Amino acid sequence: MDKISQRIKKVVVVGGGTAGWMSAALMQRILGTQIEIELVESEDIGTVGVGEATIPPIRHVNAVLGVNEAEFIRETKATIKLGIRFENWKNLGDSYYHTFGESGQNHAFCQFHHYWLRAEKLGFNTNYWDYDLNYLASVRGVFSNQRAKDPSWDLPYAYHFDSALYGQFLRKISETRGVKRTEGLIEHVVIDSDTGFVSQLKLQDGTDVNGDFFIDCSGMKGLLIQKKLGVGFDDWSHWLPCDKAIFVPSKRHEKTHPYTRSIAHQAGWQWCIPLQHRNGNGLVFSSNHYSDDQATQLLLDNLETPALGDPKIIPFRTGRARKQWHRNVCSVGLSSGFLEPLESTSIYLIQSAIVRLIKLFPHEGVTDELVDEYNAQSKNEFELIRDFIILHYHVNERTDSQFWRDRRSMEVPEHLQNKLQLFKANGQLVQDQIDIFKDPSWLQVMLGQGITPKDHHPLANAPSDQQLVEMLTKIIAHKRAPLDRLPEHDTFLSTLCEGQ
């Protein structure tokens, strides 16, 4: 593609799910004075309607959009998420947390876990997570968003929310600020024969929607990026063989906990997401191991509260569009690829894609350089998240099913293999810059899934045995100190929403 397309004056967003409305809202906020934005969606097709757990960067979206937190929490029936509790992942009956916090205090060259590892060898055995306030607050069910006087008492957090209400929330913001919404079913996508670029959408009711640039947020089918432009798909199901999800809402808990539960079963896993008005539940499973009926029964048998409707099934394919941006079409959301929601990354990937597109926005026309850079960064980002998800499956000690034995014995991507070897040898972690999961996340999952490094960093040998024990005892006490002053999670929510 040597040819430079024309200047981009109008962007058309195809689809009105989370991807479509988040793209429209962010583009409008940042580029709205320079470009016109029109979003086309079909109520007859509808949206996926799941996607209820997030990670902390969602708060940047709110900040950029200028959203009031109390209004957001009230309108989307949100609760706070401090992390995920993984149950039965390492072995039946075991559990650990992957929180958004960090254990202990880091020395400039030596991460806290090296001291903890050395103490373990001395026989000073403590739970690694006892040094992490996010964990302590999760277990006690308390939370505050106030900035603490000591930064090590801050609680990094995200939200659980009702995805349908979140879509409406973003739609309201976008439309108020000038995004044009067009209702209608897209029947044909027209390509300009000179440039090969998409130029127009033809709707069932006879309306034509023209644009200079198209953001494909049409969901898993990828109406433009796959169906029209046929960019191909990198299939990762040999590493992540779950290919269906079944989900159902259930009655809310009397007391909501500020974390997601992820419970591994014999060939898949179940999520439990507490919202203000109901629980979100689902089972991600491998159709080679469970029939739809078996999966439905498994989910219904394991609900914490009575179901509030009939379960729905969604098949999916794990992997990514080979070119997430091609010609004048950039795919965002499910059309760009899918990774199971084990670490709640899909909405983050929408945010990241649109921020990347805004940074590389082709104001003066699409060029190879912009497209190649975008695609290289997206590929890297998707692959790192993929590896993080594979880690949960691969490092396990379960012997109760072939599914888990196969995950353990499978060959994993080389980059992940190297990361694992390094950590096993001496507890070192290497941070990939573009990876949204930083060292504390990798560390918690590696330790939680059962890896104990053979050695620790020599700097952790500097304190005497007694100094080390005193240091760790002090850190635990320091991390616990604010707990009694934090309000219950539900009290925090009601106070925030009522005080608005």
Ligand code: FAD
């Ligand atoms: P969709 O919601 O499918 O929207 C597609 C849009 O395109 C719709 O508006 C539709 O009307 C429109 N459309 C399609 N074809 C046409 C046409 N021909 N004409 C007009 N309009 C059309 N993410 C998280 O971050 N956290 C989670 O906990 C999480 N859980 C998930 C659980 C499951 C089981 C699944 C499948 C996904 C989960 N996700 C999660 C992902 C999250 O749901 C999606 O990333 C998010 O909803 C974005 O979807 P989307 O907007 O790309 O697609």
